[in-house]
Every structure is written in structure tokens, then in C-alpha cells.
Amino acid sequence: MGLIAAGRGGAASMDAALVARAADGDVAAFDALLRPRLDRLFRMAVAIVRSEADARDAVQEASVAAWRELPRLRDRSRFDSWLAQILVNACRAHLRRARRVTVRELDLETTAAGELPAFSSRARSDDIAEIELIQKAFQRLKPEVRSLLVMHYVEERPLAEIAEILGSPVGTVKWRLSNARRDLDRALEVERR
Amino acid sequence: MTMHDRYALIRAALTPDSSITAPADLGDAILAEVAVTRQRSSTPWLRGVRWVPSPAAAAALLVLAAMLLVAAIGALSRLEAPVPLLTTYHGGPDRTGVMPGPGPAGLLRVAWESQRNGAIHFTVMPLVADDLVVVADDGGFLTALDEATGAERWSRQLPGALLATPVILEGLVVAADEDGAIGAFALADGSPRWEADAGGPVSASLSIADGGVLISTENGGLVLLEPATGAERWRVAVDGPIVRGPAVAGGVIFVGTENGSLLAVDAATQRTIWARDDLGPNRAGTPAVVDGRVYVGLGLEGDPDPGTIHVLDARTGADVWSFAIGSVEQVHVGAVGDGRVFGVSTDATVIALAAADGRVLWTIETGSPNGALAGLAGDSLFVSSGDGSIRSIDVADGSVRWTYEVAGDPTIPVVIDGRVFVGTSRGLVVSIAGTAADEGT
Numbered sequence: 001m002g003l004i005a006a007g008r009g010g011a012a013s014m015d016a017a018l019v020a021r022a023a024d025g026d027v028a029a030f031d032a033l034l035r036p037r038l039d040r041l042f043r044m045a046v047a048i049v050r051s052e053a054d055a056r057d058a059v060q061e062a063s064v065a066a067w068r069e070l071p072r073l074r075d076r077s078r079f080d081s082w083l084a085q086i087l088v089n090a091c092r093a094h095l096r097r098a099r100r101v102t103v104r105e106l107d108l109e110t111t112a113a114g115e116l117p118a119f120s121s122r123a124r125s126d127d128i129a130e131i132e133l134i135q136k137a138f139q140r141l142k143p144e145v146r147s148l149l150v151m152h153y154v155e156e157r158p159l160a161e162i163a164e165i166l167g168s169p170v171g172t173v174k175w176r177l178s179n180a181r182r183d184l185d186r187a188l189e190v191e192r193r
Numbered sequence: 194m195t196m197h198d199r200y201a202l203i204r205a206a207l208t209p210d211s212s213i214t215a216p217a218d219l220g221d222a223i224l225a226e227v228a229v230t231r232q233r234s235s236t237p238w239l240r241g242v243r244w245v246p247s248p249a250a251a252a253a254l255l256v257l258a259a260m261l262l263v264a265a266i267g268a269l270s271r272l273e274a275p276v277p278l279l280t281t282y283h284g285g286p287d288r289t290g291v292m293p294g295p296g297p298a299g300l301l302r303v304a305w306e307s308q309r310n311g312a313i314h315f316t317v318m319p320l321v322a323d324d325l326v327v328v329a330d331d332g333g334f335l336t337a338l339d340e341a342t343g344a345e346r347w348s349r350q351l352p353g354a355l356l357a358t359p360v361i362l363e364g365l366v367v368a369a370d371e372d373g374a375i376g377a378f379a380l381a382d383g384s385p386r387w388e389a390d391a392g393g394p395v396s397a398s399l400s401i402a403d404g405g406v407l408i409s410t411e412n413g414g415l416v417l418l419e420p421a422t423g424a425e426r427w428r429v430a431v432d433g434p435i436v437r438g439p440a441v442a443g444g445v446i447f448v449g450t451e452n453g454s455l456l457a458v459d460a461a462t463q464r465t466i467w468a469r470d471d472l473g474p475n476r477a478g479t480p481a482v483v484d485g486r487v488y489v490g491l492g493l494e495g496d497p498d499p500g501t502i503h504v505l506d507a508r509t510g511a512d513v514w515s516f517a518i519g520s521v522e523q524v525h526v527g528a529v530g531d532g533r534v535f536g537v538s539t540d541a542t543v544i545a546l547a548a549a550d551g552r553v554l555w556t557i558e559t560g561s562p563n564g565a566l567a568g569l570a571g572d573s574l575f576v577s578s579g580d581g582s583i584r585s586i587d588v589a590d591g592s593v594r595w596t597y598e599v600a601g602d603p604t605i606p607v608v609i610d611g612r613v614f615v616g617t618s619r620g621l622v623v624s625i626a627g628t629a630a631d632e633g634t
Contacts, residue, residue, distance in 0.1 A: 059219065068232055134203055149207065
């Protein structure tokens with residue numbers, strides 16, 4: 001699970017060549033680099049921002065930012081974690097913009113259930129109620145907390161990779177993840193009232 | 194519920210259904226926008242070179258290149274080195290708050306955030322040089338982040354908390370911790386270069402004087418170090434603790450002490466040019482020096498007298514004018530430029546005064562204490578407030594152009610390259626960009 005790794009053997013060298021060409025202004029190379037990643041980028045964004053429309057905007061914004069900044073990426077083997085970082089930041093920015101439109105953060109995204117994107121149907125029927133509570137609680141969380149929980153639970157990225165994406169030491173990420181779980185628990189308590 | 198069960202439930206709740214995929218037209222939409230978006234590049238002239246000259250043409254080119262190189266060396270040797278910007282606290286050694294700018298334009302967005310290891314005190318300003326943002330936190334970490342993406346390039350830790358803004362000069366970042374331990378690191382990769390000891394606690398921002406690193410201590414020491422080696426060039430004692438960063442202009446160090454005195458010290462000879470010890474018990478804030486005048490906020494730390502902006506002649510120390518803000522809260526000289534002095538106060542006001550005579554030009558309320566100094570870029574004043582608000586204010590009339598909120602108490606806004614960079618008390622470094630400024634700048 002997770003974005004395509006900056007991988008091994010032939011795929012890795014092909015990607016490295018594409019990154020080099022894209023950094024040199026080759027639009028077609030950037031397109032070839034990005035398209036295979038779009039579904040996973042989009043799903044990651046949907047998981048964070050909880051709206052397919054907003055996820056589309058975030059992915060597009062992040063992709064254009066990646067194109068613009070790609071010549072400044074020194075370690076091109078880090079392309080995927082670097083791209084994930086840009087996407088996470090774009091998602092957070094979207095959530096913050098949405099927050100400024102509403103009066104209070106806790107009122108964020110009080111859309112009808114039918115407007116939220118469909119989520120995993122793998123759960124057992126007796127877990128559905130709990131899952132819905134978790135989804136509502138998640139809506140209450142700050143953007144940086146959401147993105148961290150998505151990278152850990154949905155993307156199942158190792159802590160070291162999350163640390164690389166966030167630009168933080170692994171120890172800091174452990175601490176932040178622990179706090180994120182507590183934030184989710186507190187939000188769940190509010191939802192259960 | 195077991196941990197595994199809980200993990201599975203959260204994962205199930207947050208994972209989008211497998212049927213959710215990127216919209217069919219998203220790739221084309223991105224491609225269309227990319228095709229008209231310019232990339233940033235530091236070496237554009239190296240791209241796409243395909244022409245292979247003949248031997249004769251190559252020889253002619255070499256001769257021409259050599260002639261141009263000789264001419265360029267001659268021209269460069271006659272140029273003065275540019276004054277460093279955003280490599281010291283508050284815009285430069287003279288502490289005017291003038292930033293290179295421009296600020297963000299268009300729709301604002303967070304370009305990136307970086308969570309650091311400790312709180313970034315509101316008096317510790319991020320520095321920007323060589324495409325890096327350098328920050329210091331109270332965990333003792335000195336960190337360089339990629340200016341464009343916020344990715345960490347390197348991080349080094351000093352023994353104690355970093356409560357003073359570091360300084361960048363000659364390819365080095367020099368920082369001092371709360372106990373006076375000093376470290377110098379290469380800006381490019383953070384490799385350690387030398388260590389020294391200030392001889393006392395350091396909370397006042399570092400500066401540059403007479404080509405050296407100027408450090409002030411809470412036990413009343415002014416110390417100048419050689420940047421290449423950290424060797425002590427000189428050390429003098431003043432009459433009280435120094436907790437506010439000195440200003441340096443024209444080879445003179447202007448420094449206030451907690452005893453209420455304000456001094457002018459010659460950086461080359463260490464001779465005290467003048468001293469005013471009749472300004473307090475009103476403790477002085479960080480001075481700013483512009484056009485032969487010293488601008489300083491007085492009345493700090495709960496003194497009974499009102500907060501005051503006081504202006505003195507830089508050469509003689511004589512009073513020029515003084516303005517009281519009408520409350521006993523602190524007022525600091527936020528920025529000085531374009532004939533105006535901007536005061537920022539913990540009574541939640543920002544005030545603009547005419548630099549010539551202290552006439553009030555405008556006053557606005559920010560709703561929250563303004564403890565950090567301001568940044569001035571073009572016709573905008575950027576002010577951070579304790580509630581996390583950052584405002585862009587029109588210097589002409591005080592109208593607020595925009596307000597942006599960050600998590601925590603923000604530092605002085607650093608305004609450069611179409612971005613605003615701040616650190617916050619929650620250990621965040623935030624890069625605020627604008628859509629218009631990001632394109633083509």
C-alpha cells in the first residue's frame with residue numbers, strides 16, 4: 001500500500017530517467033512520471049480532505065507545484081516521498097481554507113452523509129456504527145493530525161518514511177502520532193455524547 | 194477491543210473505497226496547467242545545449258570567453274559586496290525591519306509547514322539565505338530547511354535552548370544557546386566548524402559588527418568573534434544585563450541594558466561614544482538606526498511609565514523626540530522606513546508615526562498583543578500577533594490587506610521571494626505563499 005516506491009531495478013532506473021528529464025523541462029516526461037501515480041495520490045488526498053472535489057484540487061495543485069519545484073529537488077531518488085510531502089501540504093492548505101469559511105472548526109464539513117466519499121466496505125456490519133463515529137471524529141481533527149493518521153493507517157507508511165515526508169526526526173513523528181491518536185480519541189468522545 | 198481491532202477499525206474508517214479513483218480528466222487538466230507553468234531553476238543556461246561548434250569556432254569562443262572573464266573579474270573587483278539581508282535578526286544589523294520582499298500576492302496558501310523539535314520563541318526570527326530557511330528552537334536545534342519545500346536539509350543541536358536569533362555570514366551559521374555555548378556550522382551542509390563560549394547566558398540576538406560576530410550576554414558582556422575561527426577579537430563589559438539585540442550602524446554598536454542605560458560603542462576601538470543612563474528605569478527594547486537617528490522603545494517589563502518610542506541623535510545621543518502610547522504596556526519599534534516609524538505594542542495596537550517629528554499618522558487595533566517586531570516590505574507592514582494572526586498592513590493608511598492565522602504565537606514575519614516565513618511557539622515553521630507570487634517570480 002502507499003504510493004509507488006522509488007523502487008528497484010528497471011522500474012527505478014526508468015523513474016530516475018524520467019525525473020531527470022522532467023527536471024530539465026520535459027513535460028512529457030513529467031506526465032509519464034505522474035499518471036501512474038495519480039490514483040494513489042487522489043486516494044490519499046480523499047482520505048485526508050474527505051471530499052473528492054477538494055481532493056482533485058489538492059492533487060492538481062500539488063502536481064503543478066511539483067513540476068515547478070522539481071529542478072530544486074537535489075536527491076531525485078526521493079521523488080515519491082517529496083511528492084507526498086507536497087500533496088500533504090496541499091491537502092492541509094485546502095482544509096485550512098475551508099476552516100476559515102466556517103465559524104468554528106468543529107462545524108467543519110457538516111455535509112449530509114450522502115455527500116461524503118464512500119469508504120472501505122470491508123468492515124463487518126456490526127462495526128459500521130463505530131466506523132461512522134470514527135469518520136465523524138476525524139472531521140474534527142486539525143489538518144496536520146489528519147494527514148499523519150492517513151499516512152499511518154491508510155497508506156501504512158513506515159515511521160521513517162513519514163518522517164522523511166514531514167521533514168521531522170523519527171522521534172518527533174512517534175510523539176506526534178501518539179498525540180494524533182489521543183486527538184482522535186477525544187474527538188470520538190465528543191461524537192459519542 | 195484489542196489494539197488490532199482498533200487499528201483495523203480506524204483503517205476501515207479512513208480508507209477510501211477501492212472504487213474511488215482519480216477523475217478521468219485529471220491527468221489532462223494537470224498536463225495543461227504544467228505546460229504553461231514555468232519551472233524554477235538555478236541554472237537555466239545549462240538546459241538543452243545541443244550545438245557542437247567546429248574546432249575554429251570553438252577556439253574563437255574560448256578566446257572570447259577568456260576576454261569576457263578578464264573583463265568580468267575587473268568589474269567585480271570594483272563592486273562592493275552586497276549587504277547581507279535576512280541573515281541577521283530584524284532584517285539587518287541596523288535592525289530597521291526592512292525586508293527584501295516581495296510579500297505573497299493573490300490567493301494565500303500554506304506552501305509548506307515543518308514541525309521542529311521545540312518551540313520557536315517569538316523573538317527568534319527565521320533567517321533566509323542560499324535557498325535555505327534557518328530556524329532555532331528551544332530544544333537547542335539549529336535547522337536548515339529547503340526554502341521551496343520545507344524539507345529538512347540538516348539539523349544540529351547545541352547543549353541548551355536557543356533563545357537568540359543566530360547570524361549568517363561568510364557561509365556559516367553561528368548560534369548561541371541560553372548558557373552561552375556558541376557553535377558555528379557550514380550553511381550548506383551544517384558541518385560543524387568551531388565552538389566558543391560567550392562567558393554568560395545569551396538571549397539577545399546575534400549580530401555582525403566590524404566583520405565579526407557580535408554576541409551580547411545577560412551578565413553584561415559584549416563579545417566580538419572572528420567568523421572564520423571563533424577566536425575572540427575583543428570583549429567589553431557594560432553596566433547591566435543585555436537581553437535585547439543591539440543595533441549596529443556605521444561601525445557603532447547601539448545597545449540597551451536592563452539597568453535602563455543606552456550606549457553607543459565604537460566597534461573598532463570599543464570606546465564608549467556616548468551613554469544615556471537617564472532614560473530609565475524605562476528599560477530599552479531593540480534599537481533601530483536609520484539616517485543618523487536611533488529609534489528605541491522604552492518602558493518595558495511592567496515599568497510604571499507609559500510605553501514610549503524615543504528617538505536620539507546617533508552621533509551624540511541627544512534627544513530628538515519622544516512619543517508615549519498612553520498605556521503602561523510595552524511598545525517596540527516594529528520597523529522604520531520610508532519616513533515612518535511603526536510601533537507595535539502589547540496593548541494590541543500598531544501605530545505609525547512620522548519619523549521626522551513623531552506625528553501620529555494612523556493607529557489600528559489587532560485584538561491581540563503584538564510582542565514580536567514587524568517586517569517592512571515595499572508598501573506593506575507585516576505584523577505578528579499573539580493569537581497567531583499575521584497581518585499585511587498598508588503603510589499609507591493602516592488598512593489591513595490580509596490576515597492569516599497560524600498555530601501558536603508567531604515570530605517576526607520574514608518577507609522574501611513572494612513568501613512570508615514564520616516560526617511559532619508550537620515549533621512550526623510556516624511558509625505562506627500566494628498564487629500570483631508563485632508564478633513567474
